[in-house]
Amino acid sequence: MLLNLIAGHDEKDTTSSDRPKVDYTLSLKNDVKGLKIGVPKEFYGKGLNEEVKAKLEEAIEKYRELGAIVEEVSLDIAEFSLAAYYIVACAEASSNLGRFDGIRYGHRSESAKELNEIFIKSRSEGFGDEVKRRIILGTYVLSSGYYDAYYKKAQQARTLVMNKFSKIFEDYDAILTPTSPVVAFNIGEKSNNPLEMYLADIYTVSVNVAGLPGISIPCGVDKCGMPIGMQLIGNKFQEETILNAAYTFEQAIEFRKKYKPEFKGGAN
Amino acid sequence: MPREDYEVVIGIEVHAELSTKTKIFCSCPTTFGAAPNTQVCPICMAMPGTLPVLNERVVEYAVKAGLATNCEISRDSKNDRKNYFYPDLPKSYQISQYDKPLCMNGYVEIETAEGKKKIGIERIHIEEDTGKLNHDDFGGGSLLDLNRAGVPLIETVSRPDMRSAAEADAYLKKLKSIFEYIEVSDCKMQEASFRADINVSVHKPGTPYGTRTEMKGMDSFRSITRAIEYEIDRQIEVIENGGKIYQETLRWDDVSGKTFSMRDKEDAQDYRYFPDPDLVAINLSEEYIQNVKESLPELPESRKQRYLEEYNLSEKDANIITSSKYLSDLFEGAIKVCNNPKAVNNWIISDISRILNETEMEPIEIPFDSKQLGKLVILIDKGTISSSIGKKVVTELFENPRDPEEIIKEKGWIQISDEGAIKEVVIKILEANPQSIADYKAGKDRALGFLVGQAMKETKGKANPQMLNKMFLEELKK
Numbered sequence A: 001m002l003l004n005l006i007a008g009h010d011e012k013d014t015t016s017s018d019r020p021k022v023d024y025t026l027s028l029k030n031d032v033k034g035l036k037i038g039v040p041k042e043f044y045g046k047g048l049n050e051e052v053k054a055k056l057e058e059a060i061e062k063y064r065e066l067g068a069i070v071e072e073v074s075l076d077i078a079e080f081s082l083a084a085y086y087i088v089a090c091a092e093a094s095s096n097l098g099r100f101d102g103i104r105y106g107h108r109s110e111s112a113k114e115l116n117e118i119f120i121k122s123r124s125e126g127f128g129d130e131v132k133r134r135i136i137l138g139t140y141v142l143s144s145g146y147y148d149a150y151y152k153k154a155q156q157a158r159t160l161v162m163n164k165f166s167k168i169f170e171d172y173d174a175i176l177t178p179t180s181p182v183v184a185f186n187i188g189e190k191s192n193n194p195l196e197m198y199l200a201d202i203y204t205v206s207v208n209v210a211g212l213p214g215i216s217i218p219c220g221v222d223k224c225g226m227p228i229g230m231q232l233i234g235n236k237f238q239e240e241t242i243l244n245a246a247y248t249f250e251q252a253i254e255f256r257k258k259y260k261p262e263f264k265g266g267a268n
Numbered sequence B: 001m002p003r004e005d006y007e008v009v010i011g012i013e014v015h016a017e018l019s020t021k022t023k024i025f026c027s028c029p030t031t032f033g034a035a036p037n038t039q040v041c042p043i044c045m046a047m048p049g050t051l052p053v054l055n056e057r058v059v060e061y062a063v064k065a066g067l068a069t070n071c072e073i074s075r076d077s078k079n080d081r082k083n084y085f086y087p088d089l090p091k092s093y094q095i096s097q098y099d100k101p102l103c104m105n106g107y108v109e110i111e112t113a114e115g116k117k118k119i120g121i122e123r124i125h126i127e128e129d130t131g132k133l134n135h136d137d138f139g140g141g142s143l144l145d146l147n148r149a150g151v152p153l154i155e156t157v158s159r160p161d162m163r164s165a166a167e168a169d170a171y172l173k174k175l176k177s178i179f180e181y182i183e184v185s186d187c188k189m190q191e192a193s194f195r196a197d198i199n200v201s202v203h204k205p206g207t208p209y210g211t212r213t214e215m216k217g218m219d220s221f222r223s224i225t226r227a228i229e230y231e232i233d234r235q236i237e238v239i240e241n242g243g244k245i246y247q248e249t250l251r252w253d254d255v256s257g258k259t260f261s262m263r264d265k266e267d268a269q270d271y272r273y274f275p276d277p278d279l280v281a282i283n284l285s286e287e288y289i290q291n292v293k294e295s296l297p298e299l300p301e302s303r304k305q306r307y308l309e310e311y312n313l314s315e316k317d318a319n320i321i322t323s324s325k326y327l328s329d330l331f332e333g334a335i336k337v338c339n340n341p342k343a344v345n346n347w348i349i350s351d352i353s354r355i356l357n358e359t360e361m362e363p364i365e366i367p368f369d370s371k372q373l374g375k376l377v378i379l380i381d382k383g384t385i386s387s388s389i390g391k392k393v394v395t396e397l398f399e400n401p402r403d404p405e406e407i408i409k410e411k412g413w414i415q416i417s418d419e420g421a422i423k424e425v426v427i428k429i430l431e432a433n434p435q436s437i438a439d440y441k442a443g444k445d446r447a448l449g450f451l452v453g454q455a456m457k458e459t460k461g462k463a464n465p466q467m468l469n470k471m472f473l474e475e476l477k478k
């Protein structure tokens, strides 16, 4: 429903597509017979939590039962995607957040006495650690002398990732992956280890990097009752295919009926 | 000073504000002089979450400028962010173009003492102007006016091809006149819509180029020439005294006639350019470029050629008139009214140019129109006023422009062509100057001129000079 509303060209955003709009609610056919799903083996290897892996395997079986053709494919882009994503995202963030300089936007330091102090103190006082980390990272990758090694390379990696995806979509309608290698962490749990936190995004950022539609839905819960997510990735502008695949799966496992959200606490 | 021992190298970056109705990334108006912060919106105020939309007119104008300066037009261009912190830059980045400018590798031709010379143009790119900081007379701080933020600019970067202040002056005037002709910028220097950053270096012939200094935001031809001359002398003096020139930004002070260091050389900025992810690539088709090419109006060079052939203007006069689109339009418009190109040319070259010079006015500011100038010429041609009264009318046109016929009626400047009235004056002057009559009869022709002059004085310049002459001769023969 939301997608139906936000889809279509926005004349105030020139990067938005001007393709004709479709009614996505009509795509929910509750039928995946003959649908070709690729399962990239690289997404099921090292670093993936066993419980998550088991649930994903159940999901693959369920799709086969429903008449889909599920086959293993090779898509060795996860690490590139993650690196490219964080370089581009931090670069953009460092520039986008420039406007919070204490002049028009953001906090203005009380103790600043001259212009450069307004900039430096306001931003030092106003931003939190994670934001600062990303600004510093982003500033670094855009600096002259490092631009080619990082930002430019990240853009090249994006092209590579896109090409690999389009190769798979020549033969498959959708790609099935875990949403995250682990279930959701507790609040504050990973703040001291940002790298591990960034790694949790390893499966989802590739769709952002490649500019593809993706949908994440629960496919079960772990022993603590935390939901486990699976992700379906579709080809460019093929939202209807993955919406139908996700909807059909959700109907089949009756997730809403069987799993009542009930938080049991404790670490995973 | 051994100036002849040195070669001067000058390169210029010109910022010209485009005369589009709206800003480059939003639909705010661009009119100059509005009350502070009345021509702003969330986009040009950089509110978080807003997105820019490129004004297609800006691309069109830049392509026009490129075509008129013999540039190659890029089929595949883009916008980049130039990141730096300054209070007049609300987004903390300026949307500009870095490695793929719209136009590249052009040139303009200038006249020098040694003949025609091509000055290379490295690139022309589009970018947004910044806001303006105004000193607050009451609070002692600075107040920010964002009316100018997002006004479209084209930056034209020359190659370091100029060798003197005169060449720099000729290049700037040529560029300004081209932009005026193709109507992409009004080039009003006192509104800073045409301003130049001047790079100057000196070196001895046969040695590598010297280190250059840059004078930013120069907006008057007079100051530019003075500043370049000063800077050349200063650099030579430093070098001759065994010193070193540092690459730095200088500020020209018109009052003291000196340059001052503005920024330390150590904080060389790293602008962290990268493609703006909020904007799409600018892809231009052959057809688009061809259409823009066909829409270009007649350029100064072609108008000049026409003036030489059709109107028999001298090369010098044709250069002066075509140096400005406004002068050239005034010339052509007035001819349409009076059909006397020679007379219109004379008025523009002599009195109008003189007044512009004296008042430091630019042709675009001429307050009267071509019809009024044409009518003035008709009044003289018909003998309604003399040309000396014509001069007064021109001055009046500058002060309080209106129909010249009205002016002369109001001021009582209509020429006396009535025979009786003129005869009366002639007799009066002859009676008062018997000595002149004697001189004339003794063969001194100059006496006649004196008498006519006296009669003109008597009539406050209103007597018809041909009739005066004729009548004096008749009386003197008696």
Ligand SMILES: [Zn+2]
Pocket: B023, B026, B027, B028, B039, B040, B041, B042, B043, B044, B045, B150
């Ligand atoms: Zn605006």
